[in-house]
Amino acid sequence: MISSKLVTIVTFLYLFCTVLYFNYLAFRSKKLGNLAVMATWISLLLHTAAILWRWVESYQMGFGHAPLSNMYESLVFFSWCIALIYLLVELRLKSRIIGVFAMPLSFLSIAYAALAPGVSDRIDPLIPALQSNWLHAHVITCFLSYASFAISFGISIMYLIKARKKEGVHPETGLADFFPSLESLDNLIYKTIAVGFPLLTIGIITGAAWANYAWGAYWSWDPKETWSLITWFVYAVFLHARLTREWRGKRTAILSLIGFGAVIFTYFGVNYVLSGLHSYAS
Amino acid sequence: MLALGEAQRQFFLGEALSSKSEKDLFSSLGEVLSSLRLAIALLIVLAVASIFGTVIPQNAAPEEYLRVYKLTTYKILHILGFLDMYRSWWFVFLLTLLCLNLITCSIGRFRLTLRLLSQSRQRLEDAEWKSLSPKKNLSLKGLPAEWLPSVRKALAHHFPSAKALDHSGTHHLFAEKGKLSRFGVYFVHLGVLVILGGALIGFFYGFRGNINIAEGETTNRAILRNGQQIPFPGFQMRLEKFTVAFYPNGAPKEFKSVVTILEGTQTVLNEPIRVNHPLTYKGLSFYQSSYGVAGVEKAVLLVKEKATGKEHLIDARVGARTELSGGNYSFILTRFHPDVQGMGPAFQIMSFEPNRPHENFMLFQKHPEMEDRRPGPYRFLIREIVPKYYSGLQVNKDPGVLLVWVGCALMIIGFYLTFFLSHRRLWIRLSGKGKETLLEIAGSSHRNRTGFEQEFEKMVHSLKEKLSGQPKDSKERERQS
Numbered sequence A: 001m002i003s004s005k006l007v008t009i010v011t012f013l014y015l016f017c018t019v020l021y022f023n024y025l026a027f028r029s030k031k032l033g034n035l036a037v038m039a040t041w042i043s044l045l046l047h048t049a050a051i052l053w054r055w056v057e058s059y060q061m062g063f064g065h066a067p068l069s070n071m072y073e074s075l076v077f078f079s080w081c082i083a084l085i086y087l088l089v090e091l092r093l094k095s096r097i098i099g100v101f102a103m104p105l106s107f108l109s110i111a112y113a114a115l116a117p118g119v120s121d122r123i124d125p126l127i128p129a130l131q132s133n134w135l136h137a138h139v140i141t142c143f144l145s146y147a148s149f150a151i152s153f154g155i156s157i158m159y160l161i162k163a164r165k166k167e168g169v170h171p172e173t174g175l176a177d178f179f180p181s182l183e184s185l186d187n188l189i190y191k192t193i194a195v196g197f198p199l200l201t202i203g204i205i206t207g208a209a210w211a212n213y214a215w216g217a218y219w220s221w222d223p224k225e226t227w228s229l230i231t232w233f234v235y236a237v238f239l240h241a242r243l244t245r246e247w248r249g250k251r252t253a254i255l256s257l258i259g260f261g262a263v264i265f266t267y268f269g270v271n272y273v274l275s276g277l278h279s280y281a282s
Numbered sequence B: 001m002l003a004l005g006e007a008q009r010q011f012f013l014g015e016a017l018s019s020k021s022e023k024d025l026f027s028s029l030g031e032v033l034s035s036l037r038l039a040i041a042l043l044i045v046l047a048v049a050s051i052f053g054t055v056i057p058q059n060a061a062p063e064e065y066l067r068v069y070k071l072t073t074y075k076i077l078h079i080l081g082f083l084d085m086y087r088s089w090w091f092v093f094l095l096t097l098l099c100l101n102l103i104t105c106s107i108g109r110f111r112l113t114l115r116l117l118s119q120s121r122q123r124l125e126d127a128e129w130k131s132l133s134p135k136k137n138l139s140l141k142g143l144p145a146e147w148l149p150s151v152r153k154a155l156a157h158h159f160p161s162a163k164a165l166d167h168s169g170t171h172h173l174f175a176e177k178g179k180l181s182r183f184g185v186y187f188v189h190l191g192v193l194v195i196l197g198g199a200l201i202g203f204f205y206g207f208r209g210n211i212n213i214a215e216g217e218t219t220n221r222a223i224l225r226n227g228q229q230i231p232f233p234g235f236q237m238r239l240e241k242f243t244v245a246f247y248p249n250g251a252p253k254e255f256k257s258v259v260t261i262l263e264g265t266q267t268v269l270n271e272p273i274r275v276n277h278p279l280t281y282k283g284l285s286f287y288q289s290s291y292g293v294a295g296v297e298k299a300v301l302l303v304k305e306k307a308t309g310k311e312h313l314i315d316a317r318v319g320a321r322t323e324l325s326g327g328n329y330s331f332i333l334t335r336f337h338p339d340v341q342g343m344g345p346a347f348q349i350m351s352f353e354p355n356r357p358h359e360n361f362m363l364f365q366k367h368p369e370m371e372d373r374r375p376g377p378y379r380f381l382i383r384e385i386v387p388k389y390y391s392g393l394q395v396n397k398d399p400g401v402l403l404v405w406v407g408c409a410l411m412i413i414g415f416y417l418t419f420f421l422s423h424r425r426l427w428i429r430l431s432g433k434g435k436e437t438l439l440e441i442a443g444s445s446h447r448n449r450t451g452f453e454q455e456f457e458k459m460v461h462s463l464k465e466k467l468s469g470q471p472k473d474s475k476e477r478e479r480q481s
Helices: A002-027 A030-060 A071-093 A096-115 A134-166 A182-214 A223-243 A250-272 A277-281 B004-012 B025-033 B036-055 B062-068 B071-079 B082-087 B089-118 B126-131 B144-156 B179-205 B401-420 B449-466 B474-480
Strands: B135-141 B163-167 B170-177 B207-214 B221-224 B229-231 B236-246 B252-263 B266-274 B279-281 B284-305 B311-317 B321-324 B329-337 B346-352 B359-364 B378-397 B424-433 B436-445
Touching: A002 A030, A002 A071, A002 A096, A030 A071, A030 A096, A071 A096, A071 A134, A071 A182, A071 A250, A096 A134, A134 A182, A134 A250, A182 A223, A182 A250, A182 B401, A223 A250, A223 B036, B025 B036, B025 B089, B036 B082, B036 B089, B062 B071, B071 B082, B082 B089, B089 B179, B135 B449, B144 B170, B144 B424, B144 B436, B144 B449, B179 B401, B207 B236, B207 B284, B236 B284, B236 B378, B252 B284, B266 B279, B266 B284, B284 B329, B311 B321, B311 B329, B346 B378, B359 B378, B436 B449
Parallel strands: none
Antiparallel strands: B135 B436, B163 B170, B170 B424, B207 B221, B207 B378, B221 B229, B236 B252, B252 B266, B279 B284, B284 B311, B284 B378, B321 B329, B329 B346, B346 B359, B424 B436
16 A cells, blocks of 8 residues: 555654754754754655545545544554644744654654554454544544643653753763753643643543443443543643642653653553453554 | 732642631641642542552453452452442542532632732732833833823724723723633533533433344333333334444444334334434433344245246245245244254244145255255255344433533633633833833733733734824824724
8 A cells, every 4th residue: 555655654754853853962953953853844744645645545445434543543643643743842932852852752653553563554444333423533632632742741851851960960961951941841841731631631522422422321431531531630630730839840740751651551551451442443 | 920929829739828827627627628739639549549440340240350369359359349449439439529629629719810800900019010021111202191092092902991090190001811711720620520410410310221122023121230120211112123234354334223213103213223323212312232133034945846847936934824836835934943953054844735734844054955855846945044133222311411511511611711811911101201201011921921922022013113103192083083
C-alpha cells in the first residue's frame, strides 16, 4: 500500500528531524534550528498526506472509514498530533528547543507503528461496535489530549534538567542554559495541560456517549475507562495543586511526568496488560 | 489579583480565612472538609484505589478468583470490597467525601469570587497603580476634559462600556470584560456533581437486564442479572427476524434484529435494532448484544421422484406437512437433531402414503448416500438448513442519563470559560499638565498574561492612531452625531 510506504518515509523523516534538533541543541546554530522546524513542517505535511491516502485506500477496498480504528492507525495519528501540537507551540513561542523533546516522541510513536512486528498495517473493515460517528470525535479528542500531555511531559523533563542544574547537581552541563527560563517552562507545562485536560475530558465524555449507544452503559468501569479516569485524576491534582502556589515548579513537573505515565498506560498498558471492551483496539 | 491574593492563597490552603481565633471541633472539621488539600488528597486516593480495581478482576465468579488467589487472600479481598470495589462502601464514601469537599470548597470560593469582582474599583491609588502590569503613558495636546469623549469612543472598540469618574481634576475610566471566566470553575464543579447525581438516579431508579427472543417469538419482560424479572410497561416485543452479515474476510459486518412493538394486539412500531443503533420505547432502551441459534427455521430439500427422475425444490418447515404428487404422498419434518452420533445434523421425517402405514426415517445432511438404500417413491436431499436465530438484547432503563449529559455539557462550558477566556480589566487616567494631557493606561488579566500583554500592546497602538492630532471639540462631536 502506498500509504504504508509513506508512513515509513515519514518515520525516517521524523528521525532526521530528531537528529536535526539534537544538533541544534549541540551547536546552537540558528540555521540548524530553522532547518529543523522546516523539516518538521514538511514531514507533517507528508504525514497528513499519508493519513489521507490511507483513508482513500480504505474506500478503494470497498469499506471506507477514517484511519482511526486500530493500533497502527492510532499510533500514526498520535505521532501526527504530537508533531502538530509541538509546531503550534513553536509558532507561538518561537522556542525551537522544545523540539528536542517533542520530536523523539513523535518519531517513537510512528516508528512503533511502522516497525513493530505485532502492529499490522492492514486496513480492516469496521466491526459493528466501531461503526459509529462517535469514533471520530472520541479518537481525535483523546489523541490531541495525549499529544498535549506528551509535549507537557517533554517540557517537564526540560524543567527538571534545568532545575537540577540550578541546584548545582550537574553544574558542568551547559545544555540547560539554552532552555527557556524556569518560570516560562513552568508556565508552558501548565498551558499544555490546560489544553490537554479539557480535551481529555471531552474524549472521556464522547467515549461515554458512544458506549451508551453501543452497550447501553455510559460508564462500566472497564480498565480502559478506569485508566482514563485515573489519568484525569492525576491532571486534576496537577491543576488544583498549582492553585495553592505551594506546588510549583519541580513538584508539578513531576506530577506532569506521572500524568504522562498514566496516559501511556491507558494507551498501551491496558491493551497489553489488562483486558476489557477496548481489546479490539490492539 | 491585588490584595486578595494572600486571602485566596490562605483559602486554598484550607487555612482560616475568618478572624475567629478560637476553633471548636466542628469549625476545624469544616475547614478540613472545605480545603483544597483534602481535594488533592481525595483525588490521589481515588486514583490509586482505581488502579486496584483494574488489576483485580471485578465481579468475577469465586472459582475464577480461587484460581489466582489463595483462599485467605480471596476472603480478605472479598471482605475489603476489592472484588466489587467501585460499589464498595469505602469507595462510595470517598466519592461522597469528594462531593462534600467540592460543594463546600466551591461555595467558599464562590463568595470570594463575588467579593473580588465587586471590589474592582474604578479609581486606583498610586500604589495599586504601580503594581499593575502592563502599563503605558501617552502625551496629548489639549485638556483632559476635551479628550475624554474621544478616548471613550476609541476605547469602546476594545473594551465596551467603560465607566468614567472625576476625581479632583483627573478623569478616571474603568472597563472590564471576560468576568464570566472567573465562574468557569464553578460550572466544572457543578458539572461533576450533576453527573454523579445522574449516576445516583440511574443506580436507584434504573436497571439493566437482558432478553433472549427467538425469531417469531414475543416477550414482555426483562431478566436482570440476579434473576429478577421486570415486565415491560404495557407493551410486548416480537422478534421478526435476526440477521448477521459478514465481510469477505469473515469479520462481522452487521447484527440486526427487526422487532415489532405490540400493545395488546396493536402493532405500534416495527424497527431494526443494530449495534450502535438502539431502540428506545417508553423509557426502555434495547441494545443488540448477542445472538445464537435457537433451532431450525426450515430446510430446503431437493426431492427426486424415483420413477420419473423429476426434481422438486421444497421449503419445508419443522412440524408443517408438505404434499407431493397431488396429495398422494406427504411428509412432515418432525424433529431436528443437531448431531446424531457424530454423523452431523439430521431431520427426523414421517411420510404418509394412502393405504399404507406411515414411515419414519432419518435424513442426514452429510450422508446423502444413506438415502439410496431407503425404499419409497422419493429420494430426499438436504440442500440447506436455515437456522432459527435468537437475538440477545440488553434492556436498560436509566432515568439519570439525561442529567449525566447535562453535567458533561456544564463541564465543557466551564472548561471553555476557565481555560480559553480571561477576566481582563483596564484603567485609564487623564490628567492635565499645563496645556497637555497625560493619558495613563494600565491593565490586568487574571490568566494568560502574555496573551493580554500582546492585546494591550495592540490596543495602545490603535488608541495612539485614533487619538493623533487635536481633540475633537465637544460641540463638533454633537453636530457629527
